[in-house]
Amino acid sequence: MANERLRALEEVEKEIAMILQCAGNIVLELSKDKHNASFLDRQLVQFQSSVNRVENELSSQIRYLTQVATGQPHEGSTYSARKDCQMALNRAEYAKVKLGELGRTCEVMLEQQQQQQQQQQRHEGREDS
Amino acid sequence: MATQRVLPQSKETLLQNYNKRLKDDIRSILDNFTEIIKTAKIEDETQVSRATQAEQDHYEMHVRAANIVRAGESLMKLVSDLKQFLILNDFPSVNDAISLQNQQLRSLQEECDKKLTSLRDEIAIDLYELEEEYYSSSYSQWDSTDLPLCEAYRQRDSWASPGSSCSSTQGDREDVDGPPSQETNPQHHLNGHGTASIEKP
Numbered sequence: 397m398a399n400e401r402l403r404a405l406e407e408v409e410k411e412i413a414m415i416l417q418c419a420g421n422i423v424l425e426l427s428k429d430k431h432n433a434s435f436l437d438r439q440l441v442q443f444q445s446s447v448n449r450v451e452n453e454l455s456s457q458i459r460y461l462t463q464v465a466t467g468q469p470h471e472g473s474t475y476s477a478r479k480d481c482q483m484a485l486n487r488a489e490y491a492k493v494k495l496g497e498l499g500r501t502c503e504v505m506l507e508q509q510q511q512q513q514q515q516q517q518r519h520e521g522r523e524d525s
Numbered sequence: 526m527a528t529q530r531v532l533p534q535s536k537e538t539l540l541q542n543y544n545k546r547l548k549d550d551i552r553s554i555l556d557n558f559t560e561i562i563k564t565a566k567i568e569d570e571t572q573v574s575r576a577t578q579a580e581q582d583h584y585e586m587h588v589r590a591a592n593i594v595r596a597g598e599s600l601m602k603l604v605s606d607l608k609q610f611l612i613l614n615d616f617p618s619v620n621d622a623i624s625l626q627n628q629q630l631r632s633l634q635e636e637c638d639k640k641l642t643s644l645r646d647e648i649a650i651d652l653y654e655l656e657e658e659y660y661s662s663s664y665s666q667w668d669s670t671d672l673p674l675c676e677a678y679r680q681r682d683s684w685a686s687p688g689s690s691c692s693s694t695q696g697d698r699e700d701v702d703g704p705p706s707q708e709t710n711p712q713h714h715l716n717g718h719g720t721a722s723i724e725k726p
Contacts, residue, residue: 401618405608409601416597419558423590426565443558447551450600454547457607458540465614467536472623477630484637491641 401457408453411446418443539610546603553596557589564589653678 418439425436564582571578611618660676 401611401615402608405604405611409604412597412600412604415554416594419554419593423561423565423586426562447555451547451551454600454603454607455544457611458543458547461607461610461614462537462540464616465536465540465610466616467614470613470616470619472620474623474626474630477627477634481630481634481637484634484641488637488641491644 401460404453405457408450411450411453415443415446415450418446536614543603543607543610546599550596550600550603554593557592557596561586561589561593 421439422436422443425431425439564585573581656676
């Protein structure tokens with residue numbers, strides 16, 4: 397809902413730019429020796445419709461704010477949910493770190509075992525020879 | 526109390542100011558544009574010479590065009606102020622935004638915790654099997670007070686259903702590992718690692 401109102405205001409900004417552009421185009425066309433009447437009509441219609449749209453939209457926004465605004469500051473916050481979520485992500489990260497350590501420990505132990513086995517095999521090979 | 530009375534008045538005053546600015550700017554754009562179009566009309570009869578009249582019209586059109594641009598910029602500033610006022614004071618939309626954000630954060634937290642819980646359950650199952658394997662082998666060193674996870678689960682099951690063969694399993698285990706040492710602390714506690722070393726006879 398908030399985004400719709402803000403988007404409507406952004407459209408109003410574009411309409412204001414359109415108003416100025418149409419006014420400029422009309423004056424530019426009038427400055428020429430031969431005027432294109434249809435072009436002038438189109439630009440004029442667009443100018444008037446843009447002015448009306450801007451006025452209506454801004455009036456409705458101001459009317460809505462008159463009904464809704466209290467003058468008091470809003471005291472809502474998302475802090476608690478954000479903190480809980482952050483702690484959950486920290487828990488997941490900690491579990492990941494611990495599992496990583498466990499994996500590395502297992503790899504180290506397996507390597508040691510393999511080395512021991514290889515040493516034993518070499519020792520047995522020398523005894524046989 | 527006096528402060529509270531002042532705030533609504535300033536809010537009302539602010540919104541009336543916005544209305545006034547809107548009306549003034551729209552009026553300024555329309556009037557100045559109309560006057561430019563009127564000035565563009567070529568008149569045969571002039572009170573001063575044509576050059577002077579042309580210069581005057583030129584200057585007037587400049588000023589009016591500048592007025593139109595100023596009114597346009599003032600309207601843009603008004604839109605910016607309205608956006609700011611909306612963000613700060615439009616409580617229904619602020620409440621909606623807050624509740625939506627809270628909902629998203631809570632669902633993310635629940636999903637995270639659910640995955641951690643399922644991971645914990647899987648690791649507990651693997652740990653159970655590993656401990657069973659380890660403590661039934663000849664390499665284990667443990668005492669009767671430090672129960673491995675699998676043994677703790679067996680005892681809990683035997684308490685739940687007295688008549689099972691768990692006690693015989695425990696007796697077998699003790700035979701494999703040798704007689705447990707006498708511990709001063711009779712409390713049994715769960716030990717997933719079983720790292721306590723005991724004195725074997």
